[in-house]
Amino acid sequence: MAPLFIKVPLTAQCCSTNEVFDAFSRIRTIELNVKGIVDLNLEPRFPKEAPILQRIVFRNHEALQQEPDIILPGEENLCDSPIPGVFDHCPLPALTSLSIEGFTPDWRNHLFAPTLTDITVRITSENKYGTGCMFDALNQMKNLRLLDLTLECASLDWLTRQTRQVSLPKLEDLALHASMESCVYLFERLEFPPTTAVSVDILGAPRASLLLSSLFETVCSRLSVASAPRILTVALWDNDHIHTIEPRNHFAFWDQTIDTRVFRSSQPTVKPLFHIEITCVQDPLALLTMGISMGPVSNAHVLFIGTYVERFYHREDYGELLKESMPRVHTLHLRPPDMVTLERMCRVHKSEVTNETQPLFPCLHVLVLSELCFDRDSVWGLKRALRERKRSGHSIHTLELLQCETLESGDVDSFRKHVDEVLWQGEEGPSDDEDRRDDESRLLRGGLRGIRRRGFRRRGLKKKFVFS
Template sequence: MSGLSMPFTSDQEQLLVRLKDARPEDLQAEIASRYSIIIWLKNHLNSRLPIFRLPGEILVVIFLYYKAAMEAAAHAQAQTSSPFHFLRARHSRFAWLRVTHVCHHWRTVALDAPQMWTSFHVTAQDCEFIREILERSKGMPLNIQASLDNGRNPKPVQSILAEMHRVQTLELELYPQMNHHLCNAAVPFEAPRLQSLTLRSTEKQASSVTDMPSLFDACHLPELRELIMFGYKPRWTSNIFAPTLTRLTLSCWGRYATSFPTLLDALCRMSALEDLNVTGGSVSVSLAEQGEIAGRQAVLPKLKHLNFTTSSMKMMYVIDCLVIPASCKTAFCLRSLDVVVSTSLAPLSDTILSKLSGATSVGSHTPFRTFAILKDPETPTTIILAFWKDLLPTSNLDLGDASTPKPDLQVSVMLYPVTPEDIQEFCGTLPLREIEVLSVGLATCEMKPETSWSTLLILLQSLNTVRLHDGAAAIGLYSMLTVYRGLSPSGQREFYAPGMKVLVLDRIRMREAFHPDDDLVLELVADALQARKDSGSGVEQLVVKNCINMGAKDIEVLQPSVAEVIWDGMESYEEVIFPTPFPQFRYTLGFPGSVISADGTDHGACEEVEGGVEGGSGSASRNVSGYGECMF
């Protein structure tokens, strides 16, 4: 034993002598025996660590949180436009399996916890892998995401369909030509636990139309509550349009038309709907059916949200036949219309009025109090008209803000071929007499300001507060202040919106960056405010915040024309990025705000509070605002 490099006990030396001439299989057996002892000793050592004092139930909860975090990270990666990130996200969907490879104890706890294996993503993995996961879930309800791309093995997805008796939620993304591979397999006849079903086509071309999979056409779905379908032409006779549905979301921009009676029959069956969102598509109405449309209705007494996005005015036939609660929040979006002769929005107007009048709605109606006009930030050629029945503060009208209440009525119209004149005419048909708060963005005016403001303000007979915003030049403000209907017997101008007492200027550009000393527009606005004051229709409170190329001297010019000016004190000057003869032009932010009254008193720093802007003296303003652009 002199050749050994380390000392051995006498017992070990005897063992080595005994095994010196042993057969290889005996040596392997001895190694395995000793290795198992080492594993046992390591496990015993690990069991003394503090983490091992946690009960298995607590570990499972920790593992589930870890799994949720990993899946959320994978989902976020999949949303990026980079193909590399998308592939990496697919691989990381099972990153949570790392917890089963940390130690023997963690692996045992994870494998024995069926809730760890009830939600997973299926692509083209080995069928044995999917079978193992299904076994570990031990018959518990399943929540599954499955995708089948072109040329991939369909068997993993087929194995999931065989478990439909315990699937609770299913998201199925299919390459259109792979549908037949699933239909040739065992089609489920019943999914007693299925509550949410999502069908998504991998075909991303907006012009493509793919018939929806027929997998569930004859399946019994007694618990289905939610159906989401993207990229497929609906087959309204399918069982997936179940009477138990409370949420239905459909999106397919391909050019197709559904038979109107078939669609209406399907909606009649889904009387439990609370949320209906349809994007794309049209309906076909024969001459014989047109006479029957007026007498047909689909009553949806529980509907809370209705959203239709379409490029076909024929969809108004469908909406006209829906009887919904008066409290239902409704949104209509008209994309570039398929027009032949007329771009009139009269069909949309008639549909809305039938709802507001109670002809096709149930319950008491409350007039609109707040109105916002804006352009869609994502689609600048789209005009948005938003209406609320409540009187909202200006700080709570940003449609992109999660804290902003959902409008009671929202109408989005894409310009061209529809014109601003069409939208102007459309507004004239709506009941706007009770509107007290108006929010308009002025970044782009599509018509002559004088014409647009007179057309709009004549409709708003109860107007109290106006907010103008969005980086527009203040010349639009001047146009709004100076429009009038005629002269009084005493020869004074009778201005529109005589009850306008609060004017909020938010992000208004008082002068252009390359003309920092040009006070023409400022003086015009001051004169307009003074003219309204002299006529008895003056603005009592002027709120100025976040305005551009404007400072304390400008506030002093405006102050004599109103009872009170509330200024946030922020001087913001655009920086001229090209060579300029105005070296003094600068960009500064941030010295204390102030509230300046008509007597010139500075009330100290101002602070924005709920319902207004409050000065150091305790005076407060009602600050009602919104986001919008003047399309007139």
């Protein structure tokens, strides 16, 4: 039988609400949606029993939309309002899921029961909260599988609870949304399996690089144990193309081979083992450097760099770090690459120690280039890199060119001489003679609007209150 969803006004006088209350023993999910600070006055009406209630959601919409840094003098911080006490005297033996958004939770409340398997808490207030009661409650939840926290920890906890630990042996998903300091503090005090998918969203400007390094060190040490999954994909990218107010850098590990071509239009559907999102840092490849120098990435097959990092590629030690840390990379995706980057990644280099010529990625078979504006120099540089790899016995099998719109078919044909396959999402632009004849024909017909700009290419495409 399909579940029934009923939406009714949240007032004591509403007959629909009364009917729902009368059938409370049959309700499995309840969502309590309010706007602002209101006196519901429903506590006396709420039933004293909810034998099969499994999921509760408290959501304060206005508190979630309130900007904590622009609250006017005398204006109440809506996120500081407590959870409505409608279940204070109601046993909840079947409760497994609890979501509190825009309210201040009291972790001593019986809602935070040992039976819970997933918890979401979103506090958008800038007030800092003590974690003692939260840690006590979480330590009782040995079956917890999902923990999603948005909050700031009180600075006092740094001094008084340095060794406090929380054991979550069955945790599958952990998401932290907070300042760098709070994320590091929470992450270092939660104990969970190495298979747990971790997402860290650093809110505000990352002021302390030492804390970021500490976070990576803790993450990578957990992924380095024998029981941890093998890392197969490493990615660094940004969201500049989404036109957000605040550009963000992303870094992630996966235990699967990921198709990084989807990163342009959407996020990958496969959940990463570890994902960090942070306001764009001055040197984004510092994230990659920390990840590959501290993490167990020797078995990684796919490397995606989707942010412009020209300055960092000029460092001589960067190539050695990649070569030593990721020797098994067979797919490299660069977006958008500059030519210095491209040549250093793909060309054959002579070792100063052994005097032998070897490419940076000896196992590289697939090279994907996105949004590269080709000119004569870049075409020649890529051909040279492909030719050198082929002569050294490390030829690239597949070259894929995505949204490289200044490329012509003659250039693509020259690449085909050095690789087995070229995939190109584009059509050649008209030659100069074709352009001129086409323009003259349109002019004779008086069709000035139809003149095509020289160099234009068509882009081909590959392929409240709810009860239930």
